[in-house]
Amino acid sequence: DLSPYPYGHSHGPSHSHRHVRDCQPVIHGNVAQPHLCVYIRNDFLPATGHITVVHDPLRTVSVLEPGGPGGCGMNQREAGEETVRAGRCLYAQNGGFFVCDGVQVRDSGGVQNAQFGIRRDGTLVFGYLSEEDVLDEANPFVQLVSGVVWLLRDSHVYINRSVEAECDRTQETGTFDHFVDVVSARTAVGHNDEGKLILFHIDGQMDRRGMILWEVADFLKGQGVINAINLDGGGSSTYVANGSLASYPLDHCVSDPMWRCPRWCQPEDCSGHGTCIDGHCQCQEGWSRTGCDTLVCQPPACSAHGVCTQDGCACDTGWRGDNCSQGNQPLSGLVCLHNRSNFSWCGTCCLSPGPYDL
Structure with a gap:
């Protein structure tokens, strides 16, 4: 393709500019x-x-x-x-x-x-x-x-x-x-x-x-x-x-090559996190923006108590919730056996294989 501007991650000229003798506008x-x-x-x-x-x-x-x-x-x-x-x-x-x-x-x-x-x-x-x-x-x-x-x-x-x-x-x-x-x-x-x-x-x-x-x-x-x-x-x-x-x-349309479509998907592979359909990136779950290059839970979405991943926030021990903003609190009525209980929230007592004898 004819490309006056490189298809990289920047816009406009990328060279180091030099003086042009005939430079009068x-x-x-x-x-x-x-x-x-x-x-x-x-x-x-x-x-x-x-x-x-x-x-x-x-x-x-x-x-x-x-x-x-x-x-x-x-x-x-x-x-x-x-x-x-x-x-x-x-x-x-x-x-x-x-x-x-x-x-x-x-x-x-x-x-x-x-x-x-x-x-x-x-x-x-x-x-x-x-x-x-x-x-x-x-x-x-x-x-x-x-x-x-x-x-x-x-x-x-x-x-x-x-x-x-x-x-x-x-x-x-x-x-x-x-x-x-x-x-x-x-x-x-x-x-x-x-x-x-x-x-x-x-x-x-x-x-x-x-x-x-x-x-x-x-x-x-x-x-x-x-x-x-x-x-x-x-x-x-x-x-x-x-x-x-x-x-x-x-460019030929993906859905029907008989027709022509404008070149919309940039990058063409949707950053490896989506599919280009008729010029639009259809992002996989957990990814967003035009080129599917941004995780949905961008900082500070995880409240400094977790890490943003494709599957959402992976919370630190002791924290939970969609954005890791809720601290785990011991719940009344739970009986822990050797640091095990019948409740599945890690950070309090984690579920382990039973059976348990009370």
Whole structure:
């Protein structure tokens, strides 16, 4: 699969960033139409997708964390439909993320690959940003998203220069040239000469259908886009309209391979504690969260008197209850014989094989 961002347990670029000589951001004023379906014929197969034109990005565009605020810090992964539902979005597509609603959720400590951002005054920013740019407090970013490859700069295709400048470890498709030249699903963001934001999504499957980045750049240029960067695409690429999946994902549904389903289960094996059914992890008893990676009785659920296990709290001697909060008390009427009784609560007298003589 085409993977601009590694499928590990972190979000955004993982490399140690370096200075890029040509690192001046391209800034355009914000003047900021619903989505349009597009049908493109290329050298491979016809490709379908969407273009969304946004008139007022400052007030209508947000970068959302999976699982809600804090999801990035907890390494959460979530289907686009679920994230959109929580964010009450009309339209949505894959991206990366850095700053969400004015809150910085990732700090990579240096120069990034190509980025798109919206500052507090509504200015749209495309380009390479230094740490000082990102942390600017006079006119801070309220939304900021990282990409891989600056497609268009000042209406010129900028892919070759971008490949020379950027770090290729932010994608796992293979060599950087292969990442650029392989046909696959793609996602991009740009703006036109009126300051309107352009969101672009194309369906595909690596080596079978979709577009190469050169085609994406040429197509966007033909639509009047001035600056654009490539975002997260590949197998996880989806487009959601009015809360419903409006794209054609590449993965076959588990329940019926005749149909296609979005890639929802991350990780695919549900952390070894569940089963992926049509994109949702059905967790085994004792496990929870989207990826079935969290025990149900997380601390302090066992009240410091027990250990959380898959079967629940294993209480220390002398404690009982679902959360080990109840101390065992000697019960009147119990007769203990050599530290044995006919009662089964360990911590008072434990049941042992009989018979007993009173």
